[in-house]
Amino acid sequence: MSSNRLKILHWSDYACPFCVIGDKRLNEVLEECNIKDRVDFEMKAYQLDKDAPKKPHLKMEEVFAKKFGISIEGARDRVDRIAGIGRNEGLDIKFATVQFTNTFDAHRLTKYIASQGKDVEKFIDLTFKAYFSDNLNIADRNLLIDIAEKAGIDKKDASKILKGKEFSDEVRKDEEEASDKGIRSIPHYIVNGKYVISSSEKSEMKFVLEQVLKDEAEGKLNINE
Structure with a gap:
């Protein structure tokens, strides 16, 4: 097996249940393909709702009803169905009771932690x-500071970033890049700048990664992309 590193960019949002589900499935596929230990991830910011409030006041069923123009009953069914998909993947997603809020500061802090070479994956997790399991308000800067500390960031440094x-x-550059690439939904993964996984479906992930390995074996994989 080649020891070349693979770079996976993934556009994601902390308010996106399919991003959590997709990441879980992707990690399983990487394990199955025996390449997880040579993959480098970079989370790219993508806010599902840039106008989401910092102080939550709507239930998720109300958000869905307004967004998709459907009844509260229909929205509730959709929310429950998504939570069920998460449970089937072994994830504790309490989607009906999340505190729908703005994720901009969380993305900013993610960028800072990554720039410091700290455990950004731990912060992301x-x-x-x-958000999904504890149903906390992730726009709350004190909460973000506490989470950052658990990921190895000094509380004073995290506070300074969030206050400025x-x-x-x-963050905006990531969102502009997504727009330039025609990305309209998340999760969206790009492997080595070339191979696209545009959903959370495990079958698509496996197909694309098997193509990556095939091209690598045939010397067609550009590891510098």
């Missing part, structure tokens, strides 16, 4: 857990 505007441009 803990933030997803705070640092890494705002980096």
Whole structure:
């Protein structure tokens, strides 16, 4: 097996249940393909709702009803169905009771932690857990600071970032890049700048990664992309 590193960019949002589900499935496929230990991930920011409030006041069923123009009953069914998909993957997704909120600061702090070479994956996992499992308000800066500390970031440094505007441009740049690439839904993964996985479906992930390995075996994989 080649020891070449694979780079996976993944556009994601902390308010996106299929991003959590997709990441779980992708990690399973990487394990099955025996390449997880040579993959480098980079989370790219993508806000599902840039106008989401910092102080939650709507239930998810109300958000869905408004967004999709459906009844509360229909929205509730859709929310429950998504939570069920998560449970089937072994994930604790309490989607009906999440605190629908703005994720911009969470993305900014993610960028900062990544820039410091700290355990950004731990921060990402803990933030997803705070939102979907613990149903906490991840726009709350004190909460974000506590999560950052668990990922090895000094509380004073995290506080300084959140009080200012640092890494705002980096978040917006990710969103502009998504727009330039025609990305309209998440999760969206790009392997080595070339191979696209545009859903959370495990079958698509496996197909694409098997193509990556095939091209690698035939010397067609550009590891510098």
